[in-house]
Amino acid sequence: MIRTVTINIIRFVVLVFIQVFLLKNINLYNLATPYLYILFILLLPFEIPNLLLFVLAFLTGLTIDAFYDTPGLHASACVLLAFVRVLFISITVQKEGFDNEPEPTLSIMGFRWFLTYAVVLTLFHHFFLFSLEAFHLSEIQYTLSRFVSSSIFTVFLMLVTGLLFFRKKERK
Amino acid sequence: MRNLLIFITKYNAFFLFVIFEISSLIIYVKYNAFQKATFISSANDVTGNLYSRINGFYDYLSLKDVNDSLARENANLRNQLKSSFYIDTLAKRKVTDTIYKQQYEYITAKVINNSFNRSYNYITINRGSKDGIAVGMGVISSAGIVGKVVNVTPHMANVQSMLNKYSRFSVMLAKNKEIGSIQWTDELDQHKGMLVDVSTNAQPTLGEAVLTSGYSLFPEGIMVGKVSNLHPKDGAVSLNMEVTFAVDFSKLQYVNVVDNKFQNEQDALEALQKKDDQNSNH
Numbered sequence: 497m498i499r500t501v502t503i504n505i506i507r508f509v510v511l512v513f514i515q516v517f518l519l520k521n522i523n524l525y526n527l528a529t530p531y532l533y534i535l536f537i538l539l540l541p542f543e544i545p546n547l548l549l550f551v552l553a554f555l556t557g558l559t560i561d562a563f564y565d566t567p568g569l570h571a572s573a574c575v576l577l578a579f580v581r582v583l584f585i586s587i588t589v590q591k592e593g594f595d596n597e598p599e600p601t602l603s604i605m606g607f608r609w610f611l612t613y614a615v616v617l618t619l620f621h622h623f624f625l626f627s628l629e630a631f632h633l634s635e636i637q638y639t640l641s642r643f644v645s646s647s648i649f650t651v652f653l654m655l656v657t658g659l660l661f662f663r664k665k666e667r668k
Numbered sequence: 669m670r671n672l673l674i675f676i677t678k679y680n681a682f683f684l685f686v687i688f689e690i691s692s693l694i695i696y697v698k699y700n701a702f703q704k705a706t707f708i709s710s711a712n713d714v715t716g717n718l719y720s721r722i723n724g725f726y727d728y729l730s731l732k733d734v735n736d737s738l739a740r741e742n743a744n745l746r747n748q749l750k751s752s753f754y755i756d757t758l759a760k761r762k763v764t765d766t767i768y769k770q771q772y773e774y775i776t777a778k779v780i781n782n783s784f785n786r787s788y789n790y791i792t793i794n795r796g797s798k799d800g801i802a803v804g805m806g807v808i809s810s811a812g813i814v815g816k817v818v819n820v821t822p823h824m825a826n827v828q829s830m831l832n833k834y835s836r837f838s839v840m841l842a843k844n845k846e847i848g849s850i851q852w853t854d855e856l857d858q859h860k861g862m863l864v865d866v867s868t869n870a871q872p873t874l875g876e877a878v879l880t881s882g883y884s885l886f887p888e889g890i891m892v893g894k895v896s897n898l899h900p901k902d903g904a905v906s907l908n909m910e911v912t913f914a915v916d917f918s919k920l921q922y923v924n925v926v927d928n929k930f931q932n933e934q935d936a937l938e939a940l941q942k943k944d945d946q947n948s949n950h
Contacts, residue, residue, distance in 0.1 A: 517722055523785040526857065550684045554692065562715050565783070565790055565826075568696025575692055579685035628696070630787060635854065 500541055500599075508556070511536045516563040528645035531570075532653045533560055534621055537577055538614065541599045542589065546582060553578035566629070573625040580620045584613060602658030614654045615647075622647045716824060719781045720794065727921075734921050741810045772887050774924040775799055777807075780824070784831050784858045784917045791815065791827040793923060798822045806885030806926040812914035813837065813892050814923050816885055825925075831858055831917055838884040839863065839892050842877040846870035850878065850892055850911060858917050861893060866907040872898060878911050886926055 515533040523529055537553050544552075557571030564570065585600070588609065602610045626643040676683055727734075777799075781792035795801050797820045807814040807827050815835060819826035828835055831852055839850045848866035863878060876895045882888030897910035928934075 526785070529785060546681045546684055550688050554688050557692065563719075565781075565792075566696075567699040568692045568694070572689055572692035572696060575685060575688040579681060579689075582681040638856070 504536070504540065507539065508536050512556075512559055512563075515560060520564070524645070524649065527642050528649040529642075530646060530649040530653050531622065531625070532650060532657070534574065534577055534618065534650070535654055535657060537574060537581065538617060538654070539599055539601060542585065549578050549582070550575060569625065569628060572628065573621050576624050577617055577621040580617055584616060588613075601661070602655070603661070603663045610658060611651075611655070614651050618647050618650050618654070622650065716780065716792070719792070723778075723780050730919065730921060733919060737810050737921075744810075771929050773800075773927040773929065775801060775927060777801075777825075777923055777925055779920045779923060782829075782917070782920055784829070785856075787833055787856060789829040789831040789917075790818075791829050791920065791923075793825050793827060793925070794823070795925065796821050796823045796825050800927060801825050801925050802927075804885065804931075805928070807923050808886060808890055808926060809915055809920060809923045811891065811916070813880060813886055813890055814915060814917075814920065817925065827923075829917060830861065830913065830915070831856075837886070837892075838881045839878050840881040841866070841870060841872055841895075842879050843873070844870060846872075847881055847883070848907075853910070859912055860896070861911045861913055862908060863895070863911050864906070864908040866909070868907055870907060872907070872909055874898060885928065885931075887928075 511533045515531065519530050519532055533556065536556055537549075540549060540552065553574040554571050557569075557574035558567075560570040560574075561567050589600075598604050600610070600613060605613070622643050626639050626646070630639045775795055777793040777795035779791055780794050783789045783791075791807075791814070793807075801817060801820055803817055803820055805817045807816060813830060815827045815829040815832070816837075817825050818828045830837075830850075833852055836849050836851045838847060840847050846866050846869070848863045850861050850863050853860050853862045866872070872895055874895060874897075878892040878895060880886040880888060880890040880892060891914045893911040893913040895909050896912040899909075
């Protein structure tokens with residue numbers, strides 16, 4: 497339990513730091529900006545209570561907002577992300593039969609499940625984020641291309657991170 | 669009542685989602701409309717402090733560029749020294765004896781946060797109301813215009829960058845002094861702006877300099893950029909052209925805030941004029 501909390505706090509600090517001081521400056525072809533910090537919400541343990549999940553998502557969003565000068569923007573996208581996460585997990589994972597507080601990581605859940613999970617959640621988050629930021633339809637093409645390219649970039653970084661911290665055989 | 673409670677607990681995720689989503693959207697709509705006048709911004713203590721520390725590190729990486737620009741500016745200033753002019757007539761000596769009243773004062777500030785890849789970009793600088801900065805002042809760098817101050821705290825200020833869809837400044841073409849306004853392009857390219865509403869009599873040439881007109885917050889004749897495309901949009905009533913900004917916004921380090929000493933006087937005078945117009949209409 498304490499181990500899980502510590503790991504998540506470290507993960508939060510590291511991801512926010514990377515997002516704010518490294519990824520914020522990346523802007524491939526004027527289009528793709530990765531938002532890797534949502535990995536924190538993705539990797540919270542399965543058995544987290546819904547209330548805590550939403551509070552954490554909201555606070556993560558506000559933290560990023562404070563650095564990006566966009567109060568509320570990332571917070572609302574993160575809350576949507578948390579909701580989609582609850583739905584996705586309730587559809588694809590049986591709640592029973594976990595031994596030791598597993599987390600939805602690449603090494604535990606397998607590549608196929610994690611890829612679907614990451615893609616679906618990233619698409620929801622990024623679509624909401626970019627359309628809310630643009631807020632009108634006049635540049636719909638530009639907004640959509642930003643959304644698609646950024647999503648690909650983010651998922652790619654997530655997979656790289658997942659493989660980097662891959663631990664073999666946690667689940668028999 | 670019991671059924672209602674059961675219903676709510678069964679679908680608690682949805683209700684939590686609605687509550688948090690609404691509160692974050694309220695924050696979003698409320699604070700973004702008022703130009704980020706809020707504590708959740710990069711001018712607050714924690715994030716501001718962190719940004720200035722990280723900036724201290726970034727500074728080392730761009731020392732060379734900064735040195736170059738300082739050297740260039742030094743040379744520029746040296747050119748303007750009295751000693752570098754040859755005084756050949758009595759009349760000219762008389763002019764130098766005149767006591768000018770200073771109209772524009774420049775306050776140097778350092779950029780501690782900068783964005784250039786969003787639709788509405790803002791810059792945070794490390795000078796605030798204690799250093800004499802007020803909302804509405806123009807901001808320039810050694811290369812050209814940067815934006816205007818929209819938000820001030822005692823030690824920091826938010827600047828609405830030229831790369832912001834709200835930004836619009838009065839400028840003129842260098843050769844024939846035709847007036848127009850500069851704004852950002854719809855393509856969100858950080859190097860390109862659009863000069864619009866130029867009278868059709870103007871005959872702009874490719875590469876012609878675009879300067880500030882003196883009708884806006886800036887002193888007259890400050891560099892804005894160069895004309896890089898003469899016919900970006902056809903079918904408009906007035907001429908428009910694409911301008912490449914003189915300032916590289918991604919490398920902004922030091923800026924000067926322009927304090928127009930006569931701004932209050934001018935505003936008061938113009939307000940008086942408006943009042944007179946209204947009265948004569950009735």
